[in-house]
Amino acid sequence: MIAYIVKRLGLALLVALAVSALAFFLIRLSGDVATAIAGEGARQEDLDIIRQTYGLDRPLVVQYLSWLWQTLRGDFGTSIYFKTDVSSLVLAKLPVTLLLGLTSLLFALVISIPLGVLAAVYSNSWIDRLALGVAVVGQALPNFFFALCLVMLFSITLRWLPVSGSSTWLHFVMPTIALGYYVAPAFMRLIRAGMIEVLSADYIRTARAKGLPARTVIFKHALRNAVVPVVALTAVQLGFLLGGSVVIETIFALDGLGYLAYQSITYKDFPVMQVIVLLLSVIYVLLTLASDIANAWLDPRIRVA
Amino acid sequence: MTDTILDVRGLSVDIATAGGVLHAVRDISLKVERGKTLCVVGESGCGKSMTSLAIMDLLPKGARRSAAALSFAGEDLSRAPGKRFNALRGNRMAMIFQEPMTALNPAYTIGDQLAEPYRLHRGASAAQARDRAVYLLDKVGIASPAERLGQYPHQLSGGLRQRVMIAMALMCEPELLIADEPTTALDVTIQAQILRLLADLQKEFGVAIMLITHDLGVVARIADRVAVMYAGQVVEEGPAAALFSDPRHPYTRGLLDCIPVPGRTARGGRLGAIPGVVPSLVGEVHGCSFRDRCPHARPVCAEDPPAREVDGHRWRCILEKAA
Numbered sequence A: 001m002i003a004y005i006v007k008r009l010g011l012a013l014l015v016a017l018a019v020s021a022l023a024f025f026l027i028r029l030s031g032d033v034a035t036a037i038a039g040e041g042a043r044q045e046d047l048d049i050i051r052q053t054y055g056l057d058r059p060l061v062v063q064y065l066s067w068l069w070q071t072l073r074g075d076f077g078t079s080i081y082f083k084t085d086v087s088s089l090v091l092a093k094l095p096v097t098l099l100l101g102l103t104s105l106l107f108a109l110v111i112s113i114p115l116g117v118l119a120a121v122y123s124n125s126w127i128d129r130l131a132l133g134v135a136v137v138g139q140a141l142p143n144f145f146f147a148l149c150l151v152m153l154f155s156i157t158l159r160w161l162p163v164s165g166s167s168t169w170l171h172f173v174m175p176t177i178a179l180g181y182y183v184a185p186a187f188m189r190l191i192r193a194g195m196i197e198v199l200s201a202d203y204i205r206t207a208r209a210k211g212l213p214a215r216t217v218i219f220k221h222a223l224r225n226a227v228v229p230v231v232a233l234t235a236v237q238l239g240f241l242l243g244g245s246v247v248i249e250t251i252f253a254l255d256g257l258g259y260l261a262y263q264s265i266t267y268k269d270f271p272v273m274q275v276i277v278l279l280l281s282v283i284y285v286l287l288t289l290a291s292d293i294a295n296a297w298l299d300p301r302i303r304v305a
Numbered sequence B: 001m002t003d004t005i006l007d008v009r010g011l012s013v014d015i016a017t018a019g020g021v022l023h024a025v026r027d028i029s030l031k032v033e034r035g036k037t038l039c040v041v042g043e044s045g046c047g048k049s050m051t052s053l054a055i056m057d058l059l060p061k062g063a064r065r066s067a068a069a070l071s072f073a074g075e076d077l078s079r080a081p082g083k084r085f086n087a088l089r090g091n092r093m094a095m096i097f098q099e100p101m102t103a104l105n106p107a108y109t110i111g112d113q114l115a116e117p118y119r120l121h122r123g124a125s126a127a128q129a130r131d132r133a134v135y136l137l138d139k140v141g142i143a144s145p146a147e148r149l150g151q152y153p154h155q156l157s158g159g160l161r162q163r164v165m166i167a168m169a170l171m172c173e174p175e176l177l178i179a180d181e182p183t184t185a186l187d188v189t190i191q192a193q194i195l196r197l198l199a200d201l202q203k204e205f206g207v208a209i210m211l212i213t214h215d216l217g218v219v220a221r222i223a224d225r226v227a228v229m230y231a232g233q234v235v236e237e238g239p240a241a242a243l244f245s246d247p248r249h250p251y252t253r254g255l256l257d258c259i260p261v262p263g264r265t266a267r268g269g270r271l272g273a274i275p276g277v278v279p280s281l282v283g284e285v286h287g288c289s290f291r292d293r294c295p296h297a298r299p300v301c302a303e304d305p306p307a308r309e310v311d312g313h314r315w316r317c318i319l320e321k322a323a
Helices: A002-029 A033-038 A044-054 A060-072 A086-121 A126-140 A143-157 A170-199 A202-209 A214-226 A228-251 A257-266 A270-298 B048-055 B082-088 B110-122 B126-139 B158-170 B188-205 B216-222 B240-245 B250-257
Strands: B004-017 B020-033 B037-041 B063-066 B069-072 B093-096 B176-180 B208-213 B225-230 B233-239 B307-310 B313-316
Touching: A002 A060, A002 A270, A033 A044, A060 A270, A086 A126, A086 A170, A086 A214, A086 A228, A086 A257, A086 A270, A126 A170, A143 A170, A143 A228, A170 A214, A170 A228, A202 A214, A214 A228, A228 A257, A228 A270, A257 A270, B004 B048, B004 B208, B020 B037, B020 B048, B020 B208, B020 B225, B020 B233, B037 B048, B037 B216, B048 B063, B048 B176, B048 B208, B093 B158, B110 B126, B110 B158, B126 B158, B158 B188, B188 B208, B188 B216, B208 B216, B216 B240, B225 B240, B225 B250, B233 B240, B233 B250
Parallel strands: B037 B208, B037 B225, B093 B176, B176 B208
Antiparallel strands: B004 B020, B004 B063, B004 B069, B225 B233, B233 B313, B307 B313
16 A cells, blocks of 8 residues: 555656646736736837746747746745735635535535435436436536526525625625535436446345345445545546636635636736646545545556556 | 244246346245254256345346245235335344455455344444454454454455455354355355365354255255255255255256266266256246156146155155156
């Protein structure tokens, strides 16, 4: 198990490094940093001065390496638009996004696991069809549209929840539902498919032959085996959640990393963009690592691989 | 009768299929005496497995059981609710299956799976269940049993897994053990070991065994009584010795002719084979179902054959004496 974790950790480091390079070069491709700093229509001399000051006249590879070196030392540079330290800016917003990601994931799992299990146990019944309907709607509806529907219902018609902001937990309710419902269908379908397969396995018959009650058979013997691919999917879905949080945070003016990403793109704030992309990627890589380890724990056969 | 552990009368299993109702098991009656072995033989698809699953109330979705009586240790279970079966299964009646490779849950250790029925039915502590598991793993011939408890099924060979399954079935000292082709998926040498093990365990614990098999060699070695099934019916049933020396039903005779016997079967000669195929059991089935393949068939076989019995040896055929 230890050897397995070390191996995975090494791989994760390599992936993070590759992502940092991609993030750097892709963002450079999207526009000129000097123009962004100086503003549209700046004079050529000003641009040259800026290029020299920020070291933008050096070859791109050298720029990347120096940026990487600084980043590794914890120096994330200064925001062009906010004129403050990028690290303090990002660190201030990170908790909001992590909290939203976590609550949305929990919300997604809380509705998709019972629905998926029920749909599998009572497959082809009305429960199965209802669950399928819930999933199809969730998958087909763009999340910004669903978010606006929620605002119409809960904020404007019922006046239960605040429209925007992030000061109280009430502000997180609608973003959580909007974002969670966006990723829940994939979980639900996977759990249903997995459970249907597992429930016809020989070892389920063995479990029943032991006289175990139905709930033990379903939740102990079946779900544990059906949930293995779900753990892998969780990492992927968290990526979607982080991506989706850009849209959802912007709609609800939730003061998190997604909203900051939106602002930094609008104002061509390259240092901030770079750090956000890198940070989200590293979080994603770490989550994948965590899911691999969780899978190894759930399915003992993976440990030897 | 106190010495009968299982008394099945008029058991039928119907399976709903796209083509109509499949009568997988048709009105069969079986008895297993305490501490004795009943072997149920027949070719694939004759309803042997469905019979055992019906007795355990483990039939798959879409299969329906009906029985005049399904009496276990004197208690009629033919109309008992699922809860009653849950209390008996893994406790007083246990079952082992054909596929040891897939019959254990890959996500839990051997120890956990062994402990489960003992803790559930006996309310035993983890430590008690562990001791019992070690004791039984040792009984089924597994070396260093204590270390095995922490292992997962994929770390064990097929033979070892079947031994674990047997140990698991014996955790609560069942009065009846149903073994559905327990050696079919194993190597020949392992088959012999497992069968010897079952026979030894029966002697030691006095458990009654209902062994489902299509291997007549196995039957000859361990059966007290034999039931021969064909197309969902028991066509002949009786003491093993009588059935082997004096088979009354043409199908039983055909089966015995299929086995090569050293010294009796001519070298280079052809083994016996039963021509034809098993009839479809979808829809209404009348008359003797073996008549299409029977060398003694006559027009009267289109009607249901009479049930005959001599000294506890029962068969269903128009023929009174061995053919």
